Amino acid sequence: MGGLIVLLALLLPTLLWAKVANVYVILIFIVTAWMGAVGFLDDYLKVIKKYPKGLIGKYKIAGQVAVGLILGGTIYFFPEFFSEQFESVKTLTTAPFAKNLNFNFGVLYIPIVIFIITATSNAVNLTDGLDGLSIGTVGIAGLAIAIISYFTGNVKFADYLNIIYLNGSSELTIFCAALIGASLGFLWFNAYPAQIFLGDTGSLALGGAIGAVCILIKKEIILPIIGGIFFAETVSVIIQVVYYKYTKRKYGEGKRIFLIAPLHHHFEKKGLSEPKIVLRFYIVAVMLAIIAMATFKVR
Secondary structure, three states, X not given: OOHHHHHHHHHHHHHHHOOOOOHHHHHHHHXXXXXXXXXXXXXXXXXXXXXXXXXXXXXXXXXXXXXHHHHHHHHHHOHHHOOOOHHHOOOEEEOOOOOOOEEXXXXXXXXXXXXXXXXXXXXXXXHOOOOOXXXXXXXXXXXXXXXXXXXXXXXXXHHXXXXXXXXXXXXXXXXXXXXXXXXXXXHHHHOOOOOOOOHXXXXXXXXXXXXXXXXXXXXXXXXXXXXXXXXXXXXXXXXXXXXXXXXXXXXXXXXXXXOOOOHXXXXXXXXXXXXXXXXXXXXXXXXXXXXXXXXXXXX
C-alpha cells in the first residue's frame, strides 16, 4: 500500500497549485483517485483480510470500465465543459508523423477511452515486478507528457507544432509535474533493495493517470511510444498465454516463448541482475520519450 504515499504527493500539490475548477484537473483527479481506491481495495483484501487473490478480477475490471465510462462520457456528451471549440475536436486524436492529419474515433470514442484506461492501469501494474522499475518508468513517461501537455495548452506552440490546441489543458502540466516529483520521492525508497512498495494502490492509479492525461490532451495514439515499456510488458504476457494455450491444445503440451512473463522476469531468468534490468529499461524509456516528443516536430 505504499502507493498511498504517491497518491498523497500527487493529488495534494495538484489541489494546491492547479486551478481546481478546471475541467481537465477535475477529471484527472477523479480518474487517479478512483483507480487508487480500486487498487487500495485489492491491496486491503490481500494484506489485511489475507485473501490470496485480493479483489476478484471482474470487479477490478468493473471499476476500470466505470471510470473510463465517466471520462469518455464527459468528453463525448458534455464538450461545453471544456471550451467552445471542443465540440469539433472531442473525438479527434493527433496522428504522429503525419502532417495535417488527425484521426477521428467517432462513435467508438467511449469504448476506446474505456480500453485505454483499463489497458494502461493494468500495464503499469504488470510492470511493477522489480524494485524501482514501474515508478521510474512512470516518472520518465510523466516528464514527456508534462511537456506535451504544456505545448497542447499553449496556442503558439500548438500552432507551431501543428497539433490540436486545447484551451485550459496546460493545467495538466501541474499534475504531471506533481507526478514526476512523487515518482522521484518514492523511487528514493523503492530503488533496489526496496524499502517500500507501490502495490495495486499506486500502480493502478498511476497507470490510469497516464492513460487519462493522454486522452485529455488528444494524444492517445502515441501512448504505445511514451509507455513503450508498459506496452512491451503487457504484450509479452499476452503472447506467452496465447502461445501456451495454442501449443497445449495442438500438441497436448504447452510451450513458452519467454522463460517467464512479464518481460522483466524473462531477463531475470537469463541471469541479468535486477538493478541492471531496471537501468536498461530506464534507458529504453528515455529513448521512447524522446521519440514520442520528436514525432510532433516531424509532423
